[in-house]
Amino acid sequence: MKTSSTPASSGTTPALSGRQKKRGKWTRTIALDAMVLPALILTIVFAYVPMVGIVIAFQDFKPWLGFSQSNWVGLDHFKYLFNTPENLQVVWNTLIIASMKLVGGLIAPLVFALLLNEVRLSAFKRSVQTLVYLPHFLSWVILGGILLDMLSMKGLINQALVAMFNIEPVFFLGDGNWFRVVVVLSDIWKEFGFGAIIFLASLAGINPALYEAAEVDGAGRWQQTWAITIPSLIPIMIVVGTLSLGNILNAGFDQIFNLYNGLVYDKGDIIDTFVYRIGLIDGQFGFSAAVGLFKSVVGFVLIVAAYRMAYKFANYRIF
Incomplete structure (x- = not known):
């Protein structure tokens, strides 16, 4: 076979x-x-x-x-950065302004989202949302020019203060302490509407049955906000707050560059504007590169730490 x-x-x-x-x-x-x-x-x-x-x-x-x-000069630029009080002041200015922006940029959108969520008239709600979103899409070149006119010694704000309270005009953009207040408040005003989007989205995802159960138990709107709304927003608040830590050394070059002047360098100069002025204007390329490298390394460490914290406390991860 x-x-x-x-x-x-x-x-x-x-x-x-x-x-x-x-x-x-x-x-x-x-x-x-x-x-x-x-x-x-x-x-x-x-x-x-x-x-x-x-x-x-x-x-x-x-x-x-x-x-x-x-x-080759080795670490001489870094030694000069950390041993000179004027240079360290720039780092402190950056941390102070960025920290104030971080806190205000978290609280203002949250409060606005909570208040807007209580509005029941849809047309009015959409109109308010549109109005507060608009400043986000305007550049600091435009807003800087507007603020310079409004906050000058003979600007609209000082004229109103003199007329209403009969006080001396305030040099908002020439006094370092007032300059910081102007920078922080104007940044919050520009961004809080856009920043509220994420909180409004989180509010829309809360189970309505929780509010119905609270009403049955006799809870008012204020009690519902404290017992249901705010606890439900805590995870997204942690995510937004921790991720913002990665930008703690980015205090807003565009904004400050368009608003500051030599009178407020001691309180308003930040790392980015300092690097621009020292590197491109004065031609100290090595020192400005060292300052920029220092900022980048610290920013990288903070970003990694922020993502680790967001994953640990809010179970948030990108990869």
């Missing part, structure tokens, strides 16, 4: 090899990979390639000498 030289068919397809599986996976995702590729290239070109310039922070950099021939 002659036997067949080919194996009998078992009715099942042979298992794919590891190489075939990888090839199939690549084929399925090639379109998505092609869509990501331009963004990846731009990120590498504009975010990673310029990191070569970090070496400037350790050199007495001269543009006409380049990286290779500029004198």
Whole structure:
């Protein structure tokens, strides 16, 4: 009896090899990979390639000498940064202004969202939302010009103060303490409406049955807010607060650059404006690069810590 030289068919397809599986996976995702590729290239070109310039922070950099021939100074720029009171004041200014913005930028949107959530007239509610969102889309170049006119010694605000309270005009943008107040309040005014979106979305996700049960138990609107609304918002408050820590050294270059002047450098100068003035205006490229590198390293550490805290306390994660 002659036997067949080919194996009998078992009715099942042979298992794919590891190489075939990888090839199939690549084929399925090639379109998505092609869509990501331009963004990846731009990120590498504009975010990673310029990191070569970090070496400037350790050199007495001269543009006409380049990286290779500029004198190496090691950590001298960093020592000068931390041993000079004027330079440390810039760091403190940044921390103070950014911290005030962080707290105000968390409380104001939360309060606004809670108040707007109680409005039952839909048309009025939508109108208010639109009005408070608008400042977010205006640049600080425009708003800076408006504030400079309104807060000048003969501006609208001082005219109103003189007419109503018969007091001397206040030099809002020439006094360091008043300058900080103006910076923080104007930033909150510009951003609180847009920042309230996330809280309004969280409020919409609260189970209505909780409020119905509270009404049955005789709880009023204020009691419902304290017992249901605010506890339900605590996780998103933790997320917003912790993620904002990553930007604690970003006190708002655009805003302060358009508002400040030499009279308020001692209280209003922040790291970004300091780097701009020292590096691009005065030509101290090495020292300004060192200050920028210090800010970037601290910011990176804070961002990592913020994401860890958000995951630990609010179970929030991106990856």
